[in-house]
Amino acid sequence: MNGQKNCSIQCTIKECAHNMQSENYCTLDVISIGTHEPNPTKAECTDCKSFVMKSSY
Ligand code: SF4
Known part of the structure:
Protein backbone atom coordinates (compact mmCIF):
# COMPACT_ATOMS: atom_id res chain seq x y z
CA MET A 1 0.00 0.00 0.00
CA ASN A 2 1.41 3.37 -0.99
CA GLY A 3 -0.47 5.34 1.67
CA GLN A 4 -1.55 8.11 -0.69
CA LYS A 5 -5.22 8.83 -0.92
CA ASN A 6 -7.10 8.31 -4.14
CA CYS A 7 -9.27 11.42 -4.44
CA SER A 8 -11.67 9.49 -6.67
CA ILE A 9 -12.52 6.87 -4.04
CA GLN A 10 -14.10 8.06 -0.82
CA CYS A 11 -14.43 5.35 1.81
CA THR A 12 -15.17 5.32 5.55
CA ILE A 13 -14.20 1.70 6.25
CA LYS A 14 -11.44 2.28 8.75
CA GLU A 15 -11.20 -1.44 9.48
CA CYS A 16 -9.74 -1.91 5.99
CA ALA A 17 -5.96 -1.95 5.54
CA HIS A 18 -6.31 0.17 2.39
CA ASN A 19 -8.24 2.96 4.10
CA MET A 20 -6.53 6.26 4.82
CA GLN A 21 -7.15 6.64 8.52
CA SER A 22 -6.83 10.44 8.73
CA GLU A 23 -9.28 11.06 5.89
CA SER A 55 -3.99 -6.46 10.96
CA SER A 56 -4.20 -5.89 14.70
CA TYR A 57 -0.58 -6.04 15.70
S1 SF4 B 1 -10.28 -1.32 -0.47
FE1 SF4 B 1 -10.83 -0.80 1.64
S2 SF4 B 1 -10.47 1.41 1.82
FE2 SF4 B 1 -10.55 0.91 -0.37
S3 SF4 B 1 -12.69 1.25 -0.96
FE3 SF4 B 1 -12.48 -0.90 -0.41
S4 SF4 B 1 -13.06 -1.01 1.76
FE4 SF4 B 1 -12.61 1.13 1.28
Missing part, protein backbone atom coordinates in the same frame (compact mmCIF):
# COMPACT_ATOMS: atom_id res chain seq x y z
CA ASN A 24 -12.15 9.08 4.47
CA TYR A 25 -10.42 7.87 1.32
CA CYS A 26 -9.12 4.65 -0.17
CA THR A 27 -5.41 4.45 -0.99
CA LEU A 28 -5.68 1.97 -3.85
CA ASP A 29 -5.44 3.06 -7.50
CA VAL A 30 -8.35 0.84 -8.38
CA ILE A 31 -10.90 -1.19 -6.41
CA SER A 32 -13.19 -4.02 -7.30
CA ILE A 33 -16.89 -3.83 -6.43
CA GLY A 34 -19.16 -6.83 -6.37
CA THR A 35 -22.24 -8.20 -4.70
CA HIS A 36 -23.25 -11.01 -2.36
CA GLU A 37 -26.81 -11.00 -3.73
CA PRO A 38 -28.13 -12.96 -6.72
CA ASN A 39 -30.18 -9.90 -7.72
CA PRO A 40 -28.80 -6.65 -6.22
CA THR A 41 -31.45 -3.93 -5.80
CA LYS A 42 -29.91 -1.36 -3.44
CA ALA A 43 -26.60 -0.01 -2.18
CA GLU A 44 -26.57 -2.46 0.74
CA CYS A 45 -26.30 -5.29 -1.74
CA THR A 46 -22.88 -4.13 -2.96
CA ASP A 47 -19.50 -4.92 -1.49
CA CYS A 48 -15.95 -3.74 -1.90
CA LYS A 49 -14.10 -6.87 -2.95
CA SER A 50 -10.75 -5.14 -2.44
CA PHE A 51 -11.35 -4.98 1.33
CA VAL A 52 -8.52 -6.41 3.43
CA MET A 53 -8.88 -6.52 7.18
CA LYS A 54 -6.38 -4.34 8.96
Whole structure:
Protein backbone atom coordinates (compact mmCIF):
# COMPACT_ATOMS: atom_id res chain seq x y z
CA MET A 1 0.00 0.00 0.00
CA ASN A 2 1.41 3.37 -0.99
CA GLY A 3 -0.47 5.34 1.67
CA GLN A 4 -1.55 8.11 -0.69
CA LYS A 5 -5.22 8.83 -0.92
CA ASN A 6 -7.10 8.31 -4.14
CA CYS A 7 -9.27 11.42 -4.44
CA SER A 8 -11.67 9.49 -6.67
CA ILE A 9 -12.52 6.87 -4.04
CA GLN A 10 -14.10 8.06 -0.82
CA CYS A 11 -14.43 5.35 1.81
CA THR A 12 -15.17 5.32 5.55
CA ILE A 13 -14.20 1.70 6.25
CA LYS A 14 -11.44 2.28 8.75
CA GLU A 15 -11.20 -1.44 9.48
CA CYS A 16 -9.74 -1.91 5.99
CA ALA A 17 -5.96 -1.95 5.54
CA HIS A 18 -6.31 0.17 2.39
CA ASN A 19 -8.24 2.96 4.10
CA MET A 20 -6.53 6.26 4.82
CA GLN A 21 -7.15 6.64 8.52
CA SER A 22 -6.83 10.44 8.73
CA GLU A 23 -9.28 11.06 5.89
CA ASN A 24 -12.15 9.08 4.47
CA TYR A 25 -10.42 7.87 1.32
CA CYS A 26 -9.12 4.65 -0.17
CA THR A 27 -5.41 4.45 -0.99
CA LEU A 28 -5.68 1.97 -3.85
CA ASP A 29 -5.44 3.06 -7.50
CA VAL A 30 -8.35 0.84 -8.38
CA ILE A 31 -10.90 -1.19 -6.41
CA SER A 32 -13.19 -4.02 -7.30
CA ILE A 33 -16.89 -3.83 -6.43
CA GLY A 34 -19.16 -6.83 -6.37
CA THR A 35 -22.24 -8.20 -4.70
CA HIS A 36 -23.25 -11.01 -2.36
CA GLU A 37 -26.81 -11.00 -3.73
CA PRO A 38 -28.13 -12.96 -6.72
CA ASN A 39 -30.18 -9.90 -7.72
CA PRO A 40 -28.80 -6.65 -6.22
CA THR A 41 -31.45 -3.93 -5.80
CA LYS A 42 -29.91 -1.36 -3.44
CA ALA A 43 -26.60 -0.01 -2.18
CA GLU A 44 -26.57 -2.46 0.74
CA CYS A 45 -26.30 -5.29 -1.74
CA THR A 46 -22.88 -4.13 -2.96
CA ASP A 47 -19.50 -4.92 -1.49
CA CYS A 48 -15.95 -3.74 -1.90
CA LYS A 49 -14.10 -6.87 -2.95
CA SER A 50 -10.75 -5.14 -2.44
CA PHE A 51 -11.35 -4.98 1.33
CA VAL A 52 -8.52 -6.41 3.43
CA MET A 53 -8.88 -6.52 7.18
CA LYS A 54 -6.38 -4.34 8.96
CA SER A 55 -3.99 -6.46 10.96
CA SER A 56 -4.20 -5.89 14.70
CA TYR A 57 -0.58 -6.04 15.70
S1 SF4 B 1 -10.28 -1.32 -0.47
FE1 SF4 B 1 -12.48 -0.90 -0.41
S2 SF4 B 1 -13.06 -1.01 1.76
FE2 SF4 B 1 -10.83 -0.80 1.64
S3 SF4 B 1 -10.47 1.41 1.82
FE3 SF4 B 1 -10.55 0.91 -0.37
S4 SF4 B 1 -12.69 1.25 -0.96
FE4 SF4 B 1 -12.61 1.13 1.28
